[in-house]
Amino acid sequence: MAAPLSSWPWQNLGSLKYLLYGPFIAQVVRLWMHGERIQDSWCFHILWLSALRAFLHQLWTSYSNMHFLNLRRRILPQGVDFKQIDQEWDWDNFLILHAFVAAMACLLLPPSFFNVPVMNSKGFITALFLHVLVSEPLYYLFHRFLHSDFLFRHYHSLHHSSPVPQPFTAEHATLLEHLALIPIMSIPLFGSSLIGHGSIGLFYGYILAFDFMRCLGYCNIEVFPHQIFETFSFFRYLLYTPTYHTIHHTKKDSNFCLFMPIFDFLGNTLDINAWELQKKISSNPGKNVRVPDFVFLAHIVDFSAAMHPPFVFRSFASLPYSLRLFIVPAWPFTFIAMLMLWAWAKSFMVSMCELKGKLLHTWTVPRFGFQYFLPFATKGINKQIEQAILKADRLGVKVLSLAALNKNESLNGGGVLFVNKHPNLRVRVVHGNTLTAAVILNELPADVKEVFLTGATSKLGRAIALYLCRRKVQVMMLTLSTERFQKVQKEAPLECQKYLTQVTKYQTAKSCKTWIVGKWITPREQSWAPPGTHFHQFVVPPILHFRKDCTYGDLAAMRLPEDVQGLGACEYTMDRGVVHACHAGGVVHTLEGWTHHEVGAVDVDRIDIVWQAALKHGFKLVSWNQKS
Structure with missing residues (x-):
């Protein structure tokens, strides 16, 4: 049985919990429709402040996940995994709680209490003194109390269950903890207001600060920078650092303080290695950063x-990509950001994980898919x-794998261009198509x-055709070029060449129920497939699911081994823990x-070798997982 006040009243509502803001919104709308000033309504300020606080947490979380900017100054190197993201999914519960507590205060306190100016400089000074002299020591004592055996097991252990601190982790706590934090946080605000120094600016400024x-x-x-604490040594007791809190x-x-380590010093709970570690990270950024394998x-x-x-929306990235309405308003900002990235013209890191002691990074080229066809x-x-390849080579990366369009035959011959241009590369360039074919x-x-095969003379089409004909499977190769067909056919053993047949029309496959699609086909072209056909595909973008009486396979993919660590992002439309076959390769x-x-x-000849190696390391076909 859960401990009292360890869960949230609205924890089973899911996204519907945001409807609890309905009364505040309704009041603001009513005032607006009657032509009254909504800025004079406490409902407006509660809503606006809640939005600003959520935005502030999101900005900090985005910054925390911008590995391409801050990897060299990371304190804990591991990535944030799906488990932590799911645990912290409802990190914003405290905002709803604070909104209702503020509403109750507005209803219970006399209106004169809130009749305050927009700004009062004395209020900020008063609030600062109250925070230092009252809120800081109270929080320190309360935090130490939470680490007592009973309270930690039943309440505070939830907060510490997140292995990698993130801004959302700050608010990942039980209802009891947040209820206790409210008065500690409110003392500077209400104390300043009671002595006549309150202001709207103080409420916004203190809470956001x-x-x-x-x-x-x-x-x-x-x-x-560590120089601040060496030049002004007393600062180390007045302002905590991310290293200190981590x-x-x-x-x-140790290190129980809210923001000021002096209370840990006075309470004899200060970790003496805190500033040494902070100096090590800030003075030698990147010195201890692992090079990805x-x-x-x-x-x-x-x-x-x-x-x-x-680094955009952590929760959105942890789910398979699909177009959501909430991201549509952000398109203009995305376009501006992409223009900046094009000007920068460099690949950048977006995620990382670890598997069997190997550090795996995902970098991206700042180019959209449509540009590859220009x-x-x-x-x-x-x-x-x-x-990107030369950067990986300088860093000491062992293998770099190219995603679908980055290895396009017409673009660079599947990576041949770079290997020929730089024959002394230490990094191994891999297109991963061998495992894609195997999948x-x-x-x-x-x-x-x-089987009926489109894109039959492409790199993958050729490999699939040659492999199948060796196993005496009849392959109808759709191609208008007899020369290219014959070139592939001659690569097959003499006794197997009869299993390769050139076809030039989709109608030829009207009785074949196994289609392997390597070239985009229209709904009209799909209509020639008989009912019950399954469309396997390795075409980018995937074909439309037009036929209701047929089934469609996803792009070739594999599920990563279960011992992968620090993985917290889905690869485009793939499920959690699933990557494209070329990535797995x-x-x-x-x-x-x-x-x-x-x-x-x-x-x-290497298709079976690569396939067996993938199985040996724990990779699985996605279809196997679905069947189980």
Whole structure:
């Protein structure tokens, strides 16, 4: 049985909890419709302040997850995983609680109490004194009390269950803890108002400053230069740092203060290594940063998908991508951000995780999908990919894998361009198509006798056709080029060439129920497939699900092994823990320690080798997981 006041009254409402703001919104709308000043309504200020506080937490969380800016100053190096994100999903419960407590105060206190000016400088000075002399020591004592055996087990352990501090972690606590924090936080505000120094600016300023400092402590990025605390040594007792507070989350028995370490000093709970660690991180940024063993070089699909990385909306990134209404208003800002990234013209890191002792990064090229099909953009895109490869080479990355459009045949020959241009690369460039082919082939029914293949002479199409014909499966290869067909056919063993057939029309496949789609097909072209057909595909973008009497496979993908750590973002439309097969292929290349480049044409003889290596390391077909 849960301890009293450990859960929130609206915890089962899900997103419907935001309807609790309804009375405040209704009151503001009523005033607006009657032509009254909504700025004079406490409902307006409660709503506006709640929105500002949520925005402040979001900004800090975005900054915390901008690994391309702050990786060198991270305190705890591991990534935030799905478990922590789910635990902190309702981090904003405290805002609803504070809104209702503020409403009760407005109803119970006399109206004269809130008849305050917009600004009163004396109020800020009074609030500062009350905060230092009353709120800080009260919080320190309360926090230490929470670490007593009973309260920690039943209440405060929830807050400490998050392994990596983030700004949202600051508010991830039980109802009891937030109820106790309200009076501690309110003393400077109400004390200043009672002596006549209150103001609207004080309410906004103090509350937002309080949240800002909380987010600062939980950001997991050391933002202060150590010189400040060496030049002004007393500052170390007046202002805590992110490193100082992170120590509390790792050791739990020290550094209990709210914002001022002097109370830990007075209470003999100060960790003496706090400033030494802070100096180490801030004076040698990046010195102890691990070089990734593997980098997956992705690209941006479109404007809305550009808002899917963790540094935009952490919760949104932790779910498979789909177009949501709440991101539509952000499109103009996304466009401006992308213009800035194009001007910067460098790949940047978006996520990281760890698998079997190997550090895996995902970088992205700041280009949208449609740009890859513009002839005049080819040179610029290849330059950005090349810069990313050379950067990985300088860092000491072992393997770099290219995402779908970054290895386009017409763009760079599946990575051949870069390997030929830089023959002395230490980083291995991998297109991952060998495992992609293996995934597609192993998703086919074991008893398949005939397949219809579009995109038949592409890198993947060629490999699939040659593999199947060796197993005496009849392959109808859709291509208008007899020369390209014959080139592929001649690669097959003489006794297997009869299993490869050139076709030029979709009508030819009207009795074949296994289609492998490597070139985008229209709904009209799909109509030639017989009922019950399954469309396997390796085409980007995926084909439309037009036929109700047929089934459609997703793009080739694999589920990562269960021991992956620090993974908290979905790869585009893939489920949690699922990555595109080319991504998985690069990871397998790293885990196996292979030293060859995997570029250009797929080596058909290696398809089974790569497949068995993937299974050995715990990778699974997504379809297997669905069946189980």
